[in-house]
Amino acid sequence: MVQQRAVEPDDTPPRARPRLSRPAIAEAALKLIDDGGMPALTMRRLGQALGVEAMSLYEYVANKDEILEDILGSLFNEVELPDQNDRPWEELACELFCAFRCMLLAHPHAVTLVASRAVQPLEALAPIEMSLGIFRRAGFGRQGAVDAHRVLQSFTIGYLLAETSVLNDPTAVPNSWGTAAYALRELPADTLPHLSELAQVAIDRVADEQFPALLMVIISGLRTELRPEPGTASPT
Amino acid sequence: MVQQRAVEPDDTPPRARPRLSRPAIAEAALKLIDDGGMPALTMRRLGQALGVEAMSLYEYVANKDEILEDILGSLFNEVELPDQNDRPWEELACELFCAFRCMLLAHPHAVTLVASRAVQPLEALAPIEMSLGIFRRAGFGRQGAVDAHRVLQSFTIGYLLAETSVLNDPTAVPNSWGTAAYALRELPADTLPHLSELAQVAIDRVADEQFPALLMVIISGLRTELRPEPGTASPT
DNA sequence: ACCTGAACACCGTTCAAGT
DNA sequence: ACCTGAACACCGTTCAAGT
Numbered sequence: 335m336v337q338q339r340a341v342e343p344d345d346t347p348p349r350a351r352p353r354l355s356r357p358a359i360a361e362a363a364l365k366l367i368d369d370g371g372m373p374a375l376t377m378r379r380l381g382q383a384l385g386v387e388a389m390s391l392y393e394y395v396a397n398k399d400e401i402l403e404d405i406l407g408s409l410f411n412e413v414e415l416p417d418q419n420d421r422p423w424e425e426l427a428c429e430l431f432c433a434f435r436c437m438l439l440a441h442p443h444a445v446t447l448v449a450s451r452a453v454q455p456l457e458a459l460a461p462i463e464m465s466l467g468i469f470r471r472a473g474f475g476r477q478g479a480v481d482a483h484r485v486l487q488s489f490t491i492g493y494l495l496a497e498t499s500v501l502n503d504p505t506a507v508p509n510s511w512g513t514a515a516y517a518l519r520e521l522p523a524d525t526l527p528h529l530s531e532l533a534q535v536a537i538d539r540v541a542d543e544q545f546p547a548l549l550m551v552i553i554s555g556l557r558t559e560l561r562p563e564p565g566t567a568s569p570t
Numbered sequence: 571m572v573q574q575r576a577v578e579p580d581d582t583p584p585r586a587r588p589r590l591s592r593p594a595i596a597e598a599a600l601k602l603i604d605d606g607g608m609p610a611l612t613m614r615r616l617g618q619a620l621g622v623e624a625m626s627l628y629e630y631v632a633n634k635d636e637i638l639e640d641i642l643g644s645l646f647n648e649v650e651l652p653d654q655n656d657r658p659w660e661e662l663a664c665e666l667f668c669a670f671r672c673m674l675l676a677h678p679h680a681v682t683l684v685a686s687r688a689v690q691p692l693e694a695l696a697p698i699e700m701s702l703g704i705f706r707r708a709g710f711g712r713q714g715a716v717d718a719h720r721v722l723q724s725f726t727i728g729y730l731l732a733e734t735s736v737l738n739d740p741t742a743v744p745n746s747w748g749t750a751a752y753a754l755r756e757l758p759a760d761t762l763p764h765l766s767e768l769a770q771v772a773i774d775r776v777a778d779e780q781f782p783a784l785l786m787v788i789i790s791g792l793r794t795e796l797r798p799e800p801g802t803a804s805p806t
Numbered sequence: 807a808c809c810t811g812a813a814c815a816c817c818g819t820t821c822a823a824g825t
Numbered sequence: 826a827c828c829t830g831a832a833c834a835c836c837g838t839t840c841a842a843g844t
Contacts, residue, residue: 352808377837389838390809398837449728450682452735459762466764476771479764484732484772485725485784492685492728493720499688526695528702528715535712536720548721555791588827613818625819626828634818810843817836824829 354384356394360404364441371443402447403455409444410458412437423472424557428549430465431490435545442498449491478560485552497541590620592630596640600677607679607737638683639691645680646694648673659708660793664785666701667726671781678734685727714796721788733777
């Protein structure tokens with residue numbers, strides 16, 4: 335091999351080194367979202383946060399959408415995947431989706447982002463892969479594993495949306511749960527008897543206890559409805 | 571009672587009758603969303619659709635947010651509540667949330683709207699009231715009923731988001747399910763074995779069959795985990 | 807290769823003015 | 826009471842120009 339080093343001496347013209355990078359941009363963008371919600375993420379403000387004119391960002395990124403994709407990838411990487419030391423699949427599944435919720439509670443304003451995006455970047459698929467693996471190893475069939483994952487994933491996203499949507503609401507009170515606002519309004523007891531009766535209960539329930547409890551309710555259904563007889567070899 | 575009629579003769583000055591109304595505005599706004607997605611709903615375009623300047627809308631509505639609230643109310647009223655002729659609660663619950671999904675499938679671009687809003691207007695609460703009533707009559711306790719409703723509601727919203735989110739994706743293929751795009755990409759089988767194996771299964775599953783099936787899985791879990799012993803009087 | 811600044815086609819909303 | 830038109834403070838993105 336011909337050594338091609340030192341073709342350029344050390345005193346090369348100070349070729350412009352990038353002050354930015356896609357990961358740095360994504361990080362700053364996520365910080366903007368965390369601090370001020372989705373509307374705070376603006377190309378102009380993002381440039382400002384990075385000490386650069388907004389239009390310079392287009393050197394690194396085709397459009398705003400690509401930045402959102404990068405954020406998505408880094409978010410899913412924050413999920414702390416549980417260890418797989420042959421514990422029961424019920425426990426593993428519960429822990430995995432609790433970890434997913436935990437990650438999003440650290441970025442509550444990004445919940446709508448992960449909820450509304452169809453396709454995640456490749457780096458974001460590790461949690462999904464793990465979820466499918468848990469069910470396959472537990473003996474679920476191909477379709478059973480897909481179904482099981484879909485129930486828990488859909489529920490988790492829906493729950494997180496309800497839990498955090500009060501943040502996106504202009505008329506929000508500094509309480510968790512959107513339903514809190516119901517109790518503060520006059521609910522007509524004649525037309526909405528159950529809602530009036532249960533509004534307070536709905537507020538009092540602490541999400542950190544309710545969420546894993548509800549996960550286990552679903553997992554119980556998965557065990558009795560979707561899982562083949564224990565002892566049977568998993569169908570392929 | 572003194573008759574106060576005919577104080578004004580018929581030839582009153584043609585006092586400007588409103589050409590618009592809040593319901594008419596909400597209806598036109600929903601149509602814009604249905605046709606072109608959430609970004610298509612713009613005060614200027616909405617005015618144009620109603621044959622009026624954008625700023626005239628502010629005679630009827632304080633801001634764009636109020637229009638979104640009105641849309642929310644009319645959407646929930648479209649849900650066809652099932653008849654309550656003493657059928658098993660499992661059946662009623664399944665039908666109610668299927669009806670909810672059915673309504674939103676008629677307005678797929680509005681899914682993100684109902685998903686991200688914390689507080690619904692009063693007219694929108696009938697389906698929630700019915701859901702709570704179903705569980706209470708089935709013998710669920712106060713907290714059990716709230717929990718049961720929350721699982722099914724969260725799951726339904728999360729499922730609908732996944733089902734329709736491909737519509738909001740710029741890189742979408744005209745297939746249902748966001749996961750479709752996974753299969754069209756190269757999935758590395760070494761790092762994501764389960765996902766590669768199951769991507770096709772995930773696409774083939776027809777949502778209209780999968781959704782009620784998954785509802786019944788959850789309902790099965792509700793029956794075994796949340797419901798008190800049958801025959802017990804419902805605790806208040 | 808990297809960054810800038812003016813410009814374009816949009817937003818939601820305010821405000822003074824018309825009838 | 827209802828509607829208009831100009832204006833303000835924003836958007837994302839393009840494009841020609843600088844180094």
